[in-house]
Amino acid sequence: MTPYKHLLTRIYAKNKNKHNRGHKRKFYKKKKWMKKMLKPVAEENNIEYININDHDGHYFRKMFEKAEKPVMLTGACDDWPASKKWSKDGLMKYYGDKMFKVAGEQMYMRDYLKYCKRTRDDSPLYLFEEALDQAGRDGLIDDYTVPELFKYDYYGAVPNSVRPPFRWFIVGPERSGSTIHQDPLGTSAWNALIEGHKKWVMFPAHIPREKFYPKKYKSKDAYHEAIYWFHDCYPYCVKHAKELEMIECVQKPGEVIFVPGDWWHGVFNPDFTVAVTQNFVSKYNFKRVFARTKRERARFCQRWKKVLDYVEPDVALKANELDHIPYGRRWSESDSGWTDIDALSTLSTSDIGLYDLAASSSSSSSSSSSSSS
Numbered sequence: 566m567t568p569y570k571h572l573l574t575r576i577y578a579k580n581k582n583k584h585n586r587g588h589k590r591k592f593y594k595k596k597k598w599m600k601k602m603l604k605p606v607a608e609e610n611n612i613e614y615i616n617i618n619d620h621d622g623h624y625f626r627k628m629f630e631k632a633e634k635p636v637m638l639t640g641a642c643d644d645w646p647a648s649k650k651w652s653k654d655g656l657m658k659y660y661g662d663k664m665f666k667v668a669g670e671q672m673y674m675r676d677y678l679k680y681c682k683r684t685r686d687d688s689p690l691y692l693f694e695e696a697l698d699q700a701g702r703d704g705l706i707d708d709y710t711v712p713e714l715f716k717y718d719y720y721g722a723v724p725n726s727v728r729p730p731f732r733w734f735i736v737g738p739e740r741s742g743s744t745i746h747q748d749p750l751g752t753s754a755w756n757a758l759i760e761g762h763k764k765w766v767m768f769p770a771h772i773p774r775e776k777f778y779p780k781k782y783k784s785k786d787a788y789h790e791a792i793y794w795f796h797d798c799y800p801y802c803v804k805h806a807k808e809l810e811m812i813e814c815v816q817k818p819g820e821v822i823f824v825p826g827d828w829w830h831g832v833f834n835p836d837f838t839v840a841v842t843q844n845f846v847s848k849y850n851f852k853r854v855f856a857r858t859k860r861e862r863a864r865f866c867q868r869w870k871k872v873l874d875y876v877e878p879d880v881a882l883k884a885n886e887l888d889h890i891p892y893g894r895r896w897s898e899s900d901s902g903w904t905d906i907d908a909l910s911t912l913s914t915s916d917i918g919l920y921d922l923a924a925s926s927s928s929s930s931s932s933s934s935s936s937s938s
């Protein structure tokens with residue numbers, strides 16, 4: 566038995582009860598259904614698209630970030646080295662001998678690619694690597710650049726080693742995916758697709774979870790595999806799309822999707838996909854993220870606040886009173902300069918300098934923006 570097969574056996578044994586692995590439902594034979602997922606009818610693509618070169622940052626912030634509305638961005642990753650290096654051949658060439666996290670285990674990329682080619686699993690193992698800057702994988706960091714629209718990230722004021730996990734390199738064969746979920750701590754996310762196609766389904770935060778499952782499917786546990794949800798529940802949601810305020814689309818290579826905080830979303834890969842995603846805290850989701858961070862990551866939150874205390878004690882003090890932290894300054898494309906954030910005006914007129922701090926920290930403590938640009 567090769568170590569690779571041995572590893573697979575271990576992963577399957579570990580997940581036997583949890584994940585309905587294997588090919589019980591023979592989805593690998595459902596070619597027609599897979600084709601429909603890859604090429605849906607036009608109505609099943611109702612997300613808005615904007616080319617980032619046609620608008621300034623204000624437009625995106627006002628229309629989508631502030632309005633908490635998903636959008637598909639084009640023109641945001643055209644010049645990334647990733648577009649050459651993250652093909653199947655590229656991954657083999659540049660990362661074949663590097664290890665990546667697959668179902669909690671470390672697997673060589675070359676073995677994972679072999680697995681992707683051969684698997685008949687209903688819900689194949691997904692490669693989800695969060696430590697992009699470690700163990701020889703650090704080339705990944707130079708393969709992409711955080712799009713300008715998402716550069717300023719308030720968690721970026723603390724070292725990467727301390728902040729909650731925030732970026733993932735994601736590889737998955739056809740039939741893999743992420744079942745319906747909300748992202749951690751109320752953060753928003755962008756997800757850039759380099760290879761293949763991703764079918765996305767999204768619901769606003771105020772839609773209760775029960776609504777995404779037809780009543781006859783009592784066991785929601787079965788649906789922590791994306792493929793089962795997309796096959797059994799998604800058609801029901803299509804019928805109730807209006808009431809559920811459902812947004813759906815098929816993302817193509819080179820497109821970057823924006824997922825506002827707390828929106829429910831599920832992803833299905835109808836073919837082999839390679840993507841990178843980052844979660845972030847901005848002016849628009851800050852209040853929510855801070856409240857959740859305080860509740861769910863109390864110790865980290867203290868440290869986060871300390872950094873802010875250090876930068877601007879008066880403001881941090883005020884922030885404690887108000888139970889939210891002010892944001893500092895934002896780079897404004899149209900004004901070509903730094904501007905204070907509105908919410909701050911009542912707290913302090915001085916320079917908060919959060920971003921300066923993030924930008925000047927050491928490489929091990931660099932912000933998401935500086936580490937990947």
Ligand SMILES: O=C(O)CCC(=O)C(=O)O
Nearest residue numbers: 735742743748832840842
């Ligand atoms: O499978 C995907 O690409 C979606 C990833 C995602 O939603 C997440 O990491 O939270």
Ligand SMILES: [Fe+2]
Nearest residue numbers: 746747748830
């Ligand atoms: Fe997500």
